[in-house]
Amino acid sequence: QSALTQPPSASGSPGQSVTISCTGTSSDVGGYNYVSWYQQHPGKAPKLMIYEVSKRPSGVPDRFSGSKSGNTASLTVSGLQAEDEADYYCSSYAGSNNFEVFGTGTKVTVL
């Protein structure tokens, strides 16, 4: 099972928006509405930001939103803030045999 493909980096100025893509196949991202996104600051554990494509856990700002089209999911961070600078990983269910897979990760820089 191959990792989902994410761009290595993305950046934006404070207040701007940044969108991160997560590309898989019809066997994972495209086949199920089970895409989740995690934020990870250096030296810290990942934090769930989005689940089931577009749902936000309690406490996650509504600046974070998720969507999916075909085999590609996206995470958009609107109104960028300094604390949003982190690594972001997507994950998708991939069926009963492969089960789940993470993305390659994207480093978001706030300029």
Add this chain to the structure above:
Amino acid sequence: QITLKESGPTLVKPTQTLTLTCTFSGFSLSTSGVGVGWIRQPPGKALEWLALIYWDDDKRYSPSLKSRLTITKDTSKNQVVLTMTNMDPVDTATYYCAHRPDYGRYFDYWGQGTLVTVSS
């Protein structure tokens, strides 16, 4: 409040077997739909999904590591144990355990992680 904490050796030799324990609180692994998973992250690299065990003892493994992994649970002790055989330097990573909520396909609470180095 859900918390998880990983424990185990920080250094193992090549070919040895790694045993990691996840001790958790704030939920029960006998609750329908709940699971605990293991994820690892080599230094400077991406997350990698390893294994998952559900309340009903259903177990899932990464296809690429399935032959080397075993996941078990002790509900009475609130612990989940992951063993990985035939350790290699490429297995050097921070190993995380995480909580899977009722029938969810995501991890909503994570442990702090434990760094395991494989070296002779």
